[in-house]
Amino acid sequence: MKKNILKNNGFQTLLASLVCIVLGILIGFLVLLMIEPSGAFDAIMSIVKNFLNYSRANLQIKNLGKTLVKTAPLLMCSLSILFSYKVGLFNIGAAGQYVVGACASLYAAIAWQWGWLPCLLLACVASGAVGALVGAMKAYFNVNEVISGIMLNWIALYVTNMILGNVKAASNPYTRVLAEANKSAILPTMGLDRVFGLQYVSIAIPLAILFAVLVWVVMNKTKFGYELRATGLNKNAAKYCGMAENRNIILSLAISGALAGLGAAFLYLTDIEQWKCTVSAVPQMGFNGIAAAFLGGLSPIGTIFASFFIQHITEGGTQVDMTMYCSQISDLISAIIIYLCGFTAFLKLAMNKAIAKFESKNAKERSTK
Amino acid sequence: MENAYAIEMLNITKKFPGIIANDNITLQLKKGEIHALLGENGAGKSTLMSVLFGLYTPEEGIIKKDGKEVKISNPNDANDLGIGMVHQHFKLVECFSVLDNIIMGVEPVKNGFLDKSVARKKVTELSEKYGLHVDPDAIIENITVGMQQRTEILKMLYRDNEVLIFDEPTAVLTPQEISELLQIMKNLAAEGKSILFITHKLAEIMEVADRCTVIRKGKYIGTVDVKTSSPAELSALMVGRDVNFHVEKKPQELKDVILSVENMSVAGEPGKQDVIKNVSMKVRGGEIVCLAGIDGNGQSEFVYALSGLLPVKSGKIKLCGKEIQNMSIRKRSMSGMSHIPEDRHKHGMVLDYPLEDNMILQTYFKPNFTSKFGFLKRKNIRSFSDRLIEMYDVRSGQGSVTIARAMSGGNQQKAIIAREIDKEPELLIAVQPTRGLDVGAIEFIHKQLVAQRDAGKAVLLVSLELDEVMDVPDRILVMYEGEIVGEFDPKAVSQEELGLYMAGAKKDEVKV
Numbered sequence: 001m002k003k004n005i006l007k008n009n010g011f012q013t014l015l016a017s018l019v020c021i022v023l024g025i026l027i028g029f030l031v032l033l034m035i036e037p038s039g040a041f042d043a044i045m046s047i048v049k050n051f052l053n054y055s056r057a058n059l060q061i062k063n064l065g066k067t068l069v070k071t072a073p074l075l076m077c078s079l080s081i082l083f084s085y086k087v088g089l090f091n092i093g094a095a096g097q098y099v100v101g102a103c104a105s106l107y108a109a110i111a112w113q114w115g116w117l118p119c120l121l122l123a124c125v126a127s128g129a130v131g132a133l134v135g136a137m138k139a140y141f142n143v144n145e146v147i148s149g150i151m152l153n154w155i156a157l158y159v160t161n162m163i164l165g166n167v168k169a170a171s172n173p174y175t176r177v178l179a180e181a182n183k184s185a186i187l188p189t190m191g192l193d194r195v196f197g198l199q200y201v202s203i204a205i206p207l208a209i210l211f212a213v214l215v216w217v218v219m220n221k222t223k224f225g226y227e228l229r230a231t232g233l234n235k236n237a238a239k240y241c242g243m244a245e246n247r248n249i250i251l252s253l254a255i256s257g258a259l260a261g262l263g264a265a266f267l268y269l270t271d272i273e274q275w276k277c278t279v280s281a282v283p284q285m286g287f288n289g290i291a292a293a294f295l296g297g298l299s300p301i302g303t304i305f306a307s308f309f310i311q312h313i314t315e316g317g318t319q320v321d322m323t324m325y326c327s328q329i330s331d332l333i334s335a336i337i338i339y340l341c342g343f344t345a346f347l348k349l350a351m352n353k354a355i356a357k358f359e360s361k362n363a364k365e366r367s368t369k
Numbered sequence: 370m371e372n373a374y375a376i377e378m379l380n381i382t383k384k385f386p387g388i389i390a391n392d393n394i395t396l397q398l399k400k401g402e403i404h405a406l407l408g409e410n411g412a413g414k415s416t417l418m419s420v421l422f423g424l425y426t427p428e429e430g431i432i433k434k435d436g437k438e439v440k441i442s443n444p445n446d447a448n449d450l451g452i453g454m455v456h457q458h459f460k461l462v463e464c465f466s467v468l469d470n471i472i473m474g475v476e477p478v479k480n481g482f483l484d485k486s487v488a489r490k491k492v493t494e495l496s497e498k499y500g501l502h503v504d505p506d507a508i509i510e511n512i513t514v515g516m517q518q519r520t521e522i523l524k525m526l527y528r529d530n531e532v533l534i535f536d537e538p539t540a541v542l543t544p545q546e547i548s549e550l551l552q553i554m555k556n557l558a559a560e561g562k563s564i565l566f567i568t569h570k571l572a573e574i575m576e577v578a579d580r581c582t583v584i585r586k587g588k589y590i591g592t593v594d595v596k597t598s599s600p601a602e603l604s605a606l607m608v609g610r611d612v613n614f615h616v617e618k619k620p621q622e623l624k625d626v627i628l629s630v631e632n633m634s635v636a637g638e639p640g641k642q643d644v645i646k647n648v649s650m651k652v653r654g655g656e657i658v659c660l661a662g663i664d665g666n667g668q669s670e671f672v673y674a675l676s677g678l679l680p681v682k683s684g685k686i687k688l689c690g691k692e693i694q695n696m697s698i699r700k701r702s703m704s705g706m707s708h709i710p711e712d713r714h715k716h717g718m719v720l721d722y723p724l725e726d727n728m729i730l731q732t733y734f735k736p737n738f739t740s741k742f743g744f745l746k747r748k749n750i751r752s753f754s755d756r757l758i759e760m761y762d763v764r765s766g767q768g769s770v771t772i773a774r775a776m777s778g779g780n781q782q783k784a785i786i787a788r789e790i791d792k793e794p795e796l797l798i799a800v801q802p803t804r805g806l807d808v809g810a811i812e813f814i815h816k817q818l819v820a821q822r823d824a825g826k827a828v829l830l831v832s833l834e835l836d837e838v839m840d841v842p843d844r845i846l847v848m849y850e851g852e853i854v855g856e857f858d859p860k861a862v863s864q865e866e867l868g869l870y871m872a873g874a875k876k877d878e879v880k881v
Contacts, residue, residue: 223739226726233721240678240708240716241730242699 013297016347020295021309024337031336032325039324047333050316058197065196067308067315069272072208073098075307076263077289079215082298084145084256086219088232091253093134093149094260095286096156097127101261102268102275102283103160106175109185109269110167116185116269123265124258130156131257135250145253153282165277174274187269204266209304211259216300228252260286288314291338294345313337372436375400375532375563376421376452381430383416388766390416391427394589396565396582398532403554403564405578405595407571407607409779409807413587414567418534422447422454453525454534457805459517461509467520468492468505471527488527495526499556514664515546522553533557534565539573540805543663544835544868551577569807571600583607608809616815616840619823624654627827628675628796633684633694635667635674635851643682644670646851652796657818657828659842659859661835663871667851668831669711672800675829676708677701678716689795702731705795709785709802711831717785718773725754725769728788761787762813779810786817797821800831815841835864849873 025048032040046053051063077094084091091097104126108114114122130152137143169176178186187202195201219225231238231248239245263285267273292310296303317334376398383391390413398404408414419425421432423441431438434450441447461470472488489505496503501519509517518538525533535554539547554577558564566578574581574595581598583590583606590606628651635645644667652658660668673679675686677698686694693701702708710716718727729738729750737753738746754769763783765771773781782802789797799818803811818841821828832838838845839859847855847870855870855877869875 221745222743223734223745224743226733226745230719230722230726230730234715234719236715237717237719237730239698240676240710242677242697242702244697244699 010297010299012348012351013299013302013344016344016351017295017297017302017306019347020340020343021337023343024340027340028333028336031332032329035329036324039321043320043325043329044333046319046321047313047316050312050319053316053319061195062197063315065192065198065201066272067311068196068205069198069200069202069270070267070315071308071311072204073263073267073285074288074292074311075208075212075304076259076266077286078292078296078303078307079212079289079300080256080259080263080286081289081293082296082300082303083215083219083259084252085293085298086232087228087248087252088235089135089138089145089249089253089256091131091134091149091256091260092146092287092290093131093152094256094289095282095284096149096153097130097257097260098264098286099153099156099160099282100130100257101127101264103156103163104261105185105265106268106275107163107167109178110176110181113182114185116187119185119269120262120265123261127261127264128254128258131260132250132254134257135253138253139246139249153286157279157282160275161277161279164275168277169274173276173278175277177274178269178271185269186271187266200270200272202270204270208263208266211262212300212304215259219300260289263289288338295338297344310334310338373399374433375435376565377433377436378417378421379431379433381417381420381427381432383413383420383425383427385766389587391420391584392587392589393429394584394587397592398563398565399580400563401558401561402579403558403566403577405566405568405574405581406584407568407574407581407603408584409586409607409809412584412607412807414584416587417584418454418536418567421452421534448528448530451529451531452534453528453530453532454536455518455521455525455538457536457538457540459521461517461520463510464508466506466508467503467512467516467523470509470520471505471524475528492523492527495523499526499553499560501553513546515542515549518542518550519553522557530562532563532565534567536567537569537805538566539568539570543871544864547573569805569811571603571808574603575600585609604808607807616819618819618843621822621843622655622825624825626651626653627689628652628829629685629687630675631685631687633674633686634682635670635679636682644851645674647684648851648853649684650846650853652827652829654795654825654827655822656844657822657830657842658844658846659830659832659838660846660848661832661838661867661871662848664833666848666871668848669800670851671848672708672711672798672829672831675701675798676706702792707731707789707792707794707797709789709797709799711800711804713778713781713785718781720772720774722773723770724758724763724765724773724776724784725750727773727784728754728757728769731788731792757784757787757791763787779806782806783810783813786814790817790821794826796827796829798829798831801833802830803832803834803837811837835867838867839864847871849876 025044029040029044032043051060051067054060054063077098080094081091101123105119105123108119108122134145134148134152137148138145164175167175187204189202192201193199219229227238227243227248231243231245235245268275288310292307293303295310296306314334317331320329374397378394378396381391381394382389394413394417396406396417406414416425420427421441423443423446426442432441433439439450468485468489471492477484477487492505501523503516503519503523509520538550542550551573554564554566568574578595580592581595581603582592583603585607630648630650633645633648634643637644648671660671662668670679674681677696681694685692688701688704688706691704693704714720719730732738738750740746751769757763758768761783764780765776786802802814818828818830830842842859845857845859846853847867849871850873857867
């Protein structure tokens, strides 16, 4: 019985993910020890505890809410990565498509005074179009999607800075706060804000989870998903049986882009953050999505938990005692943990080898007895 | 007393989940003999060889070399023991010379620099001794498949291997090359090398092997002395019943033209000449037409153009009177064309999909399998797949949910054939449908092709196997360098005559 559970794919993924997490935390702890041993334990604990650092229940739940607000966009980004990955494409351009989503939703909200739903849809369409562009270049000119994706990330960033520069606040480089500029663009909360005691907790969170389920259903239950997975697993067979290869490449990258763009709208339309129009690096959200997708074992459902965890330690990193460590330490520690999270697949392979070795050894012992 | 056996594999048992691949198999290879290993696809031959090479660890059994028990836990151990193998798919670097390929991994070094002169001398000597006639400086991609195989043999000899394993070595060769290879094997055995010869071809076993070990469904059936045996006995041992070598066909009833190709040309790679040059041919209902030829003379491209995988440069293709040369692959398939592809792993299957998902690869979009809203109807798919598995006797560990990768080649092929025939096509294109399969599976597949013919459908068979070319079709077309150079009645032509056309030595004007 015990053997069976170890061989189960889902269980293996879970175990591998957990081992990666523990390893990441250990290495992070070692780095902290090297910098300043006296506060290392407290620091790593505050990263792991995140919202539990607060002693009062209402503050705990408020900070949990804050983590969740940022989990929603991360989940969308990792779904974006995962969706294209199933088709055999690596959409590293998700980061740029996320930026386009931020641009479209914020500009429509502030400049055109649109409501939240049309803003969401516009983000979806704009990012989807960028994804489709990457797909079209891949399909018709055989341009590698990683190359064109990375290039477009930068183009998207600077175009967004230019466009959103038109709707920025007078006194700082950030876009105008939606609470003042256009209240109707803020995502409805349906009472969630009162539950968490934080006005930014909105329907974005349940919506993101709904999208994860939707991605799972599309991939596993529909004709479209059957085609996409077949294309990802064996492009030649897909062509042989007459699947429209080019259409599927473009469509899957368009959907991937739309998911990332929605993710951005899910963050900025809560008003918790504003876009900084002088930013010179593509936001990490899209790249962290890669780690979350792999940590979640490339399963849409696993990704929900992986996204939460990654956001949890990222938020936890901001709680580290800044008098003892420099301010970049939180990014460094969460980066180490996220980096190791990417090793899930590798660990699974190693695990399978170990199991095979163990079994053949056992079998030999039995046969000699 | 000196031990007479070079290699002994005693009571080997290797299990996989749901299947016992090797069940108490014993194989004893005498020094200096040619020992054939015969078995159906999925009988466990590959597993047994993987055990010998240390790729799998058996649950039970021991391996002895020269009478002493040895432990082989990886291919390097096998190499150290003097065991070498010529794989079905050669492991050569295309752009390197023969000599470079031979010394690769055991390069002779002098003062830190490569010293090829010693190696060259040894290779030349070996080549002469065994009559291999290989030019050590030729580049691999420029020499024939037969010469490449000899390079592989030289690789083993250069490493002073005593035990040589040939894994289906004749599958890729022309008839002339086959007889030369068999002679080389005899020379090697005469010089004291021990040879293990894995094959399906009974005629070859009869010609060169001293003894033959037969396994069936993972079980050891027996070891027979070839001189006192017959092909009929061997095949009965292998399959477990008597096999009919000759394809039974009803008298022919020709119907209307189903496939008609008119002056079709297909472009080659940029800067090279056309791979198909102005070819015209017809296939009618109720006949099997075989496109014969040596591999690489345009047969693959011809079929790719028919099925839509390659664009046509000029000319017309008509299926049941309709022009299809500009149609998509899907439309051609829907208009009544089924295609059993040459490479079942590259085109024929999604190996990581379960068997049932492979069964619907050509029809998944039909209302029977996909609902109005685009959802797959899993229940229908399962029952459809179960029906095909039953009808075509596709064997696998867990039925419909078996991952296709875990199935044997023969059963994968059966699944593809089930899928393509069940589509009820007007035209069935079968490209090397029996490649790498055993006599039992070959017989089954030939019967299916003939059944299509007898049902009035058109069958286009592309084959490299002369036995198949002579036996199955009603008409033979020989393709040489992208042109059809001869048309024959299989009953009225000899293998030698066909061989001349296939090699380009003779050429007719073929009228359509």
